[in-house]
Amino acid sequence: MxxxxxxxxxDRFQEMLDKxxxxxxxxxxxxxxxxxxxxxxEDHPSAEQIFEKVRAEFPTTSLGTxxxxxVLLKGLNEVLELGFPDGxxxxxxxxxxxxxxxxxxxxxxxxxxxxxxxxxxxxxxxKKTGFIIQNHRLDFFGMCKECQDAT
Amino acid sequence: MxxxxxxxxxDRFQEMLDKxxxxxxxxxxxxxxxxxxxxxxEDHPSAEQIFEKVRAEFPTTSLGTxxxxxVLLKGLNEVLELGFPDGxxxxxxxxxxxxxxxxxxxxxxxxxxxxxxxxxxxxxxxKKTGFIIQNHRLDFFGMCKECQDAT
DNA sequence: GTAATTGCAAATGGTTTGCAGCATC
DNA sequence: GATGCTGCAAACCATTTGCAATTAC
Numbered sequence: 001m002x003x004x005x006x007x008x009x010x011d012r013f014q015e016m017l018d019k020x021x022x023x024x025x026x027x028x029x030x031x032x033x034x035x036x037x038x039x040x041x042e043d044h045p046s047a048e049q050i051f052e053k054v055r056a057e058f059p060t061t062s063l064g065t066x067x068x069x070x071v072l073l074k075g076l077n078e079v080l081e082l083g084f085p086d087g088x089x090x091x092x093x094x095x096x097x098x099x100x101x102x103x104x105x106x107x108x109x110x111x112x113x114x115x116x117x118x119x120x121x122x123x124x125x126x127k128k129t130g131f132i133i134q135n136h137r138l139d140f141f142g143m144c145k146e147c148q149d150a151t
Numbered sequence: 152m153x154x155x156x157x158x159x160x161x162d163r164f165q166e167m168l169d170k171x172x173x174x175x176x177x178x179x180x181x182x183x184x185x186x187x188x189x190x191x192x193e194d195h196p197s198a199e200q201i202f203e204k205v206r207a208e209f210p211t212t213s214l215g216t217x218x219x220x221x222v223l224l225k226g227l228n229e230v231l232e233l234g235f236p237d238g239x240x241x242x243x244x245x246x247x248x249x250x251x252x253x254x255x256x257x258x259x260x261x262x263x264x265x266x267x268x269x270x271x272x273x274x275x276x277x278k279k280t281g282f283i284i285q286n287h288r289l290d291f292f293g294m295c296k297e298c299q300d301a302t
Numbered sequence: 303g304t305a306a307t308t309g310c311a312a313a314t315g316g317t318t319t320g321c322a323g324c325a326t327c
Numbered sequence: 328g329a330t331g332c333t334g335c336a337a338a339c340c341a342t343t344t345g346c347a348a349t350t351a352c
Contacts, residue, residue, distance in 0.1 A: 026306060026351050047341080062309045067342060085234025087341045102280050113276045117268070122291065125264045129253050130296035139288045140273065145281035177326050177331060198316080213334045218317065238316040 013039035038093025164190035189244025
């Protein structure tokens with residue numbers, strides 16, 4: 001991880017921690033571990049993956065606590081849940097707002113491409129349908145460079 | 152339903168039926184019922200909703216058979232599955248290819264807005280990430296006109 | 303001290319699976 | 328008549344829930 005990334009991760013961790021403190025939620029070692037991992041994970045980890053990492057530094061933690069912490073952070077808009085119908089949900093604590101994703105259907109890698117023009121699309125949809133749009137989700141599915149080369 | 156819609160629905164039904172026949176799948180009353188309902192449903196029904204409608208005309212049908220038929224049609228690219236992480240999946244047998252959806256978070260209504268420029272977006276993503284894109288999913292979430300007025 | 307949080311275990315629920323009997327071709 | 332399909336019931340499995348014990352404040 002580059003110095004710049006490590007700096008961003010720390011900032012993001014502090015941001016989430018401040019939010020929890022300001023709302024009088026209790027700061028437990030388990031929650032701190034989840035925050036630290038979410039702030040440092042560029043790879044959109046699953047609940048299970050977060051669990052394994054938390055366990056490494058705090059072995060008594062249970063999976064239920066991971067889920068409860070995620071629910072809490074979702075409610076505070078501090079983590080973005082990428083729900084998938086096969087039940088393998090993934091989480092993004094770095095950019096906890098809607099943004100497009102590119103997902104490798106072979107290895108499961110998830111990346112964030114930078115795309116313009118989504119806000120305009122949202123406005124177009126609103127005009128054409130009369131909906132008040134609150135949220136969106138845009139996923140592209142395909143095969144990543146590494147998996148292509150591995151063929 | 153307008154005459155035009157009823158005509159389209161019949162065409163679509165025939166299209167799916169022909170596909171099943173050409174591939175030597177057996178034509179059962181249950182399958183015919185599912186095809187007819189999918190071809191006529193603009194509202195992106197759930198498996199349960201398809202089940203209820205099939206049951207109305209063919210009471211011994213089981214939910215398992217509905218799911219098996221859906222799996223079959225998915226494999227033939229004759230139905231689009233809109234999977235949701237809460238397990239309430241919805242199906243589109245009329246336009247069985249990726250297209251954007253607008254979803255009412257209050258009443259569950261799903262509409263198809265006509266949007267341009269998605270193919271270009273797909274190409275942009277491919278260039279920027281090196282992925283070969285095979286598929287995509289674009290959902291907008293919000294509140295429909297009727298639910299706004301009901302407030 | 304007390305109210306929130308944890309850890310454990312059981313429940314949830316849409317979908318999938320296995321299999322015996324039945325219907326299609 | 329052989330094979331594929333149906334109906335039933337059990338299994339699946341990530342997530343949620345209930346509750347007694349523990350911990351942050």
